[in-house]
Amino acid sequence: MSSSRRNFFRDLAAAAARALPDMEEKLEVEFITEPPPPLLSDAEMDRYSRQLLLPEFSELAQIALRDANVLVIGAGALGSPVASYLAGAGVGRLGIADPDAVEISNLARQHLHFTPDEGLPKAESAAAKLRFLNPEILIEAYQVRVEEANVRGLVEQQDLVVDCTDSFETRYLVNTACCAAGVPLVEGGVAGWNGLVMPIRPGETACYRCAFPTLPQDARSCAEAGVLGPAAGMVGSLQALEAIKLLTAVAPPLTDAFLQIDLLSLDVLHVNVQRRPDCPDCGEA
Amino acid sequence: MPAATVPDMVHTLDVTGLRCPMTWVRTKLELERLPAGETLEVRLPPGEAVESVPRSAREAGHDVTLAGTTVTIVRR
Numbered sequence: 001m002s003s004s005r006r007n008f009f010r011d012l013a014a015a016a017a018r019a020l021p022d023m024e025e026k027l028e029v030e031f032i033t034e035p036p037p038p039l040l041s042d043a044e045m046d047r048y049s050r051q052l053l054l055p056e057f058s059e060l061a062q063i064a065l066r067d068a069n070v071l072v073i074g075a076g077a078l079g080s081p082v083a084s085y086l087a088g089a090g091v092g093r094l095g096i097a098d099p100d101a102v103e104i105s106n107l108a109r110q111h112l113h114f115t116p117d118e119g120l121p122k123a124e125s126a127a128a129k130l131r132f133l134n135p136e137i138l139i140e141a142y143q144v145r146v147e148e149a150n151v152r153g154l155v156e157q158q159d160l161v162v163d164c165t166d167s168f169e170t171r172y173l174v175n176t177a178c179c180a181a182g183v184p185l186v187e188g189g190v191a192g193w194n195g196l197v198m199p200i201r202p203g204e205t206a207c208y209r210c211a212f213p214t215l216p217q218d219a220r221s222c223a224e225a226g227v228l229g230p231a232a233g234m235v236g237s238l239q240a241l242e243a244i245k246l247l248t249a250v251a252p253p254l255t256d257a258f259l260q261i262d263l264l265s266l267d268v269l270h271v272n273v274q275r276r277p278d279c280p281d282c283g284e285a
Numbered sequence: 286m287p288a289a290t291v292p293d294m295v296h297t298l299d300v301t302g303l304r305c306p307m308t309w310v311r312t313k314l315e316l317e318r319l320p321a322g323e324t325l326e327v328r329l330p331p332g333e334a335v336e337s338v339p340r341s342a343r344e345a346g347h348d349v350t351l352a353g354t355t356v357t358i359v360r361r
Contacts, residue, residue: 040314049310055345059314 061248066092068247073097074164075126077109081236082162087130093138098122099145109229151177162186175208179281184246188239191225195235198258199242205255206273207282231263299328308334309341319360329354
C-alpha cells in the first residue's frame with residue numbers, strides 16, 4: 001500500500017473517531033480487523049467526475065454515497081427525479097417502493113416510466129431504468145404500499161429515506177417510523193402550484209409533525225389538484241439535492257425549516273420550524 | 286526517544302493519458318489522499334491541462350509551480 005493510501009485511511013479513521021468520541025477504542029479495534037473501504041476505481045472517478053470536480057466534494061463524500069442504503073418511497077412524479085439523481089450520484093444501495101402499476105396518465109411527470117411500461121409495476125419499471133442508468137449500484141424494487149404494518153421494517157437499517165408519496169397519511173407514517181428508528185428523512189410534496197421540501201434529522205432537527213402537527217384542512221393530493229411535470233421535478237430535484245447533502249456532509253442541508261415553493265410565481269419561502277418538546281414523533285417524552 | 290522523522294516524500298502522478306477535466310479530477314483526488322505539506326508532482330499532457338490543472342490547484346489553495354508539462358503541487 002502506498003504511503004498516500006495509508007495516510008488516507010489514517011485520516012478516515014481519525015475522522016470517524018472524531019465523529020464518535022465515545023467509541024474511540026472500539027473503532028480502533030474495528031479499524032485493525034476490518035478491511036478499509038476500497039478507494040474509487042478509475043471507472044468510478046470517470047462516472048462521478050463532474051461532482052468530484054466540485055471543491056466541496058471529495059473522494060470520501062463519494063465513498064459515503066457508495067456505502068449508503070437509501071429508500072425512496074414512491075416511484076412517481078417526485079420519486080422519478082429523486083431516484084434518478086441518487087442512482088446517478090452513486091448511492092450504493094437504492095430501494096424504491098411503490099404498490100401501483102404504470103398508467104398512461106403518469107407519463108407526463110414520471111420520467112422513469114415510458115409508454116410501453118403501461119400496466120407494469122412502477123417499482124419494477126423504475127428499477128429497470130435505474131439499472132441502465134447506473135449498473136455499478138444495487139437497485140431493489142419493492143412492490144408494496146407503505147402502511148403501518150410494514151413501515152418500520154422498511155425504514156430501519158436505511159441510512160436515509162426520501163418520502164415521495166402523495167398522501168398526507170403516508171407522510172405522517174413515514175415521519176413517525178423514521179423518528180423512531182433515527183433515520184434521516186427528506187420529506188417532499190407537490191400539489192397544484194405548491195411545493196414543499198423538508199429535510200429532517202430525527203432527534204436533532206424539527207420533524208414533519210413538528211411543522212404540521214395535524215393534517216391540513218385543505219389537504220389535496222396531486223390526483224385531485226393536478227400538477228405539471230416540471231413543477232414536481234423541481235421539488236424532487238431539491239429532495240435529491242438535500243439527500244446528497246445529508247449523506248455526504250458536503251454542505252449543510254436545510255434543517256429546522258421547510259421550503260414552500262410557489263411554482264406559479266417562483267417565490268420560495270423559507271419557513272423556520274422549531275422542534276416541539278411534546279411532538280408525539282420526535283419529542284423527548 | 287524521539288520518534289523517527291520521515292523525510293518529506295514527493296509523490297508522483299502521471300495523467301498524460303487523460304483529457305480534461307479528468308486530469309484535474311485525478312490530481313484533486315490524489316491530493317486529498319496526501320497529508321498537508323506533502324508534495325505531488327504531476328506529469329500533464331501538453332495543451333489545455335497545462336493551463337487548467339495548475340489554475341485549479343491554485344484556486345484550491347495549494348502551492349503550485351509549473352516546469353514544462355510537470356506541475357509540482359504542495360498540499361495546503
